[in-house]
Amino acid sequence: MKTTKHILMTAMLAALAGTALWAASAQPAGIARHEALRHDLDVPGQEAVQVRVDFAPGAAFGMHTHPGIEVAYVLEGTLEYTFEDKPPVTLKAGQSLFIPAGMPHAAHNPGQTGAAELATYLVEKGKPIVALRNQAR
Numbered sequence: 001m002k003t004t005k006h007i008l009m010t011a012m013l014a015a016l017a018g019t020a021l022w023a024a025s026a027q028p029a030g031i032a033r034h035e036a037l038r039h040d041l042d043v044p045g046q047e048a049v050q051v052r053v054d055f056a057p058g059a060a061f062g063m064h065t066h067p068g069i070e071v072a073y074v075l076e077g078t079l080e081y082t083f084e085d086k087p088p089v090t091l092k093a094g095q096s097l098f099i100p101a102g103m104p105h106a107a108h109n110p111g112q113t114g115a116a117e118l119a120t121y122l123v124e125k126g127k128p129i130v131a132l133r134n135q136a137r
Contacts, residue, residue, distance in 0.1 A: 004088070005027065007063060007082070010025070022122065026048070028059065028062065029055070029056075029058065029061025030055060030056035030057075030058070030060075030106060030109075031053065031055060031056075031057065031059050031061050032053070032054040033051055033052070033053050033054075034052045034053075034054075035049065035050070035051050036050045036051065036052055036118075037049065037050040038050075041122065044123050045124060046111065046122065046123065046124060046125060047122075047123060047124075048120065048122055049121045049123060049124045049129055050118060050120050050121075051076075051118075051119045051129070052075070052116060052117070052118055052119075053107075053116065053117050053119055054114060054115075054116045055077070055079065055087075055099070055107070055108075055109035055114065055115045055116065055117075056109065056114060057109060057111055057112050057113055058108075058109060058110075059069070059108070059109050059115060060106065060107065060108040060109070061105075061106060061107045061108075062106050062130075062132065062133070063082075063084070063104050063106045063133040063136055064104070064105070064130050064131060064132050064133055065102050065103065065105075065106065065130075065131045065132070065133065066099070066101065066102070066121055066123060066129060066130060067102070067123045067124050067127040067128070067129070067131070068101045068121055068122045068123030068124060069098065069099065069100060069101050069121070069122050069123075070098075070099040070119055070120065070121050071096060071097070071098055071099075071119070071120045072091075072096060072097045072099065072107075072114050072117050072118075072120075073096040073117060073118045073119075073120070074091045074092060074093050074094065074095055074096070074115065074117050075093060075110070075116040075117060075118055076114065076115060076116045077092075077109060077111050077113055077114055077115025077116065078090060078091070078092050078093075078109070078111045078115055079091055079107055079108070079110075079115050079117055080107070080108045080109075080110050080111055081083070081097060081099075081105055081106070081107050081108075082101075082105065082106045082107075083103065083104065083105050084103075084104045090110070095123050101123075104133055117131050
């Protein structure tokens with residue numbers, strides 16, 4: 001019985017370690033995301049999610065979409081947002097940007113110092129917040 005328990009525990013730990021490694025490798029270099037809030041909205045099946053995203057100098061988060069709207073507020077530094085069908089937008093600390101649901105976009109820190117944004121998402125509950133786009137076009 002103890003041997004079976006040990007085997008099961010070892011398998012569970014290995015699975016958790018693999019998940020952690022996948023999550024770490026899925027995160028672009030120089031980008032740190034911290035979920036600050038997740039709360040149900042009054043609209044059934046919808047939630048608000050706030051995430052602080054820190055960008056090292058020169059770091060970029062590639063083309064991606066969200067399953068709902070995003071309001072990006074730059075907390076510090078400068079961030080450049082690019083879109084598939086619109087001109088790029090550069091924001092400094094204290095400025096914000098509305099990004100419609102499903103709009104492909106990317107973010108980049110063009111500066112020599114760190115930058116950060118507070119991303120507020122109003123999204124369909126249960127869907128992944130970020131969907132990476134295929135970079136090979």
